[in-house]
Amino acid sequence: MVAMTPSEPDTDASLAAAWRAGDEGAAAEIVRRHAGAVARFLYSAGAGRSDVDDLVQETLFRGFRRLESWRGEASLRSWLCSIAGNLLKDEYRRGKRRQVISIEDDQVVDRSNPHDEAAANESEARLRAGLGTLPRLQREVFLMRAQQECDYGEIATALGTTPGAARVHYHHAVKRLKELMA
Amino acid sequence: MSLCDAVSDRMPLVASGRSEWTAEELAHLASCGECAAEWTLVRAASQMGREMTVDAAAITPMVLERVRVAKAAEQRHRLVTRTAVAGTLAVAAVLLLVMVPRQAGPVPRAPNVAMNQGELQLAELDDAAPAELEMVLVEFDGPVVPASSLDGPDIEGLDVSQVERALRSWEES
Numbered sequence A: 001m002v003a004m005t006p007s008e009p010d011t012d013a014s015l016a017a018a019w020r021a022g023d024e025g026a027a028a029e030i031v032r033r034h035a036g037a038v039a040r041f042l043y044s045a046g047a048g049r050s051d052v053d054d055l056v057q058e059t060l061f062r063g064f065r066r067l068e069s070w071r072g073e074a075s076l077r078s079w080l081c082s083i084a085g086n087l088l089k090d091e092y093r094r095g096k097r098r099q100v101i102s103i104e105d106d107q108v109v110d111r112s113n114p115h116d117e118a119a120a121n122e123s124e125a126r127l128r129a130g131l132g133t134l135p136r137l138q139r140e141v142f143l144m145r146a147q148q149e150c151d152y153g154e155i156a157t158a159l160g161t162t163p164g165a166a167r168v169h170y171h172h173a174v175k176r177l178k179e180l181m182a
Numbered sequence B: 001m002s003l004c005d006a007v008s009d010r011m012p013l014v015a016s017g018r019s020e021w022t023a024e025e026l027a028h029l030a031s032c033g034e035c036a037a038e039w040t041l042v043r044a045a046s047q048m049g050r051e052m053t054v055d056a057a058a059i060t061p062m063v064l065e066r067v068r069v070a071k072a073a074e075q076r077h078r079l080v081t082r083t084a085v086a087g088t089l090a091v092a093a094v095l096l097l098v099m100v101p102r103q104a105g106p107v108p109r110a111p112n113v114a115m116n117q118g119e120l121q122l123a124e125l126d127d128a129a130p131a132e133l134e135m136v137l138v139e140f141d142g143p144v145v146p147a148s149s150l151d152g153p154d155i156e157g158l159d160v161s162q163v164e165r166a167l168r169s170w171e172e173s
Helices: A012-020 A024-044 A049-065 A076-094 A114-133 A136-147 A152-159 A163-181 B003-015 B023-031 B033-047 B056-099 B130-141 B153-157 B160-172
Strands: none
Touching (some): A024 A049, A024 B056, A114 A136, A136 A152, A136 B003, A163 B033, B003 B023
C-alpha cells in the first residue's frame, strides 16, 4: 500500500497509482478533486439536475474500474469527462432518462443578486439550450475547453481525436452558439 | 498566431479567475465583436453549474463499494470460466483415453519382401508344381480387364446402325 502524506501535493497520477496499490484514501482524494467538475460537465452537457448525482457516481464507478487504462496522456479530469460524455450518450440512447439533453429554463437556480444574476441565469439557460442542439463532439470539446480549461492536446487524447480537429470542433461550436445566442 | 487566437486561447483561464486580461487584450475585446461574443460564451460556460455541489465524502464509499462488488463478481466469473474450461478439457482427455483403441503389443511388421536385381520373390510359389506355375503365368499374360477396342477385328464387320448402337451403349455405360 502506498502511503499518502498530506503535506505533498499529489498528482493525479500518483493518486491513481496509490489507489491501484489499494489506498482508499487516494480514491477519496480523486473523488474530492474531480466529482464537482464532472457534475458541472454533466449538467452543462444536458443531464437533468436530479440525475446528476447518480450520473457522477456512475462516471466515477466506471472510471475507477478502468483506472488501469488511464495512462496519464490526457488529464484525469478530461478522461473522466469523456467517460461522463459516453455515459450521457448511453443514457440518451437507452431512453431511460428522457430528461437527459432536455433543457428546462426552470432548472436554473436563483441567485441572490437580482439584476446581474437574472441576466446570468438567462444567459446560462440559453447557452445550455444551445449546447443541447450541438453535435456531441462539438458540445464536449467546447465544455472541456471553456469550462474544464483543458488544452486541445488533452481534449484530443480524451476524445480520441487530434488537437487540430479538437480546435476545429471548438470553433464550430462557438460559431453555432453565437448564432443561437444572438 | 493572431491576437484573436491568442485572446481565445486565454479565455478559459481568465474566466476561471486564475488570470486577468492585459490592457492590450481588453482593448481588443472592446474592438472585436467576434472575440467579445466568444468571451460572453466562455464566461457563461465557465459559470454554468457552479452552484452544483457533490458530497464527495458520501459518494466515495458508495463508489468504492460498487467497485469492490464488481471486481469480486468479475473474479468469480473468471474462476467459473476457468473451472468450466478445465473440466471440459479433463472430460475430453478421459473420452480420448477411453475411445481410442489401445495397441496390445508392438505393431506387426510387414513380411520382409526382398527386392533383388529386379526380381520379385513370392514365397507362396516356392512349393508350386510346374503346372500350377504355368497357370499363374497364363493369368499374368492375359489382360487385367477384358477390353474391347474400336479398332478390333470384330468392329469391321458391323454396319453403320450397329456401330451407332454400340457407341450409344458405351456412352450410356
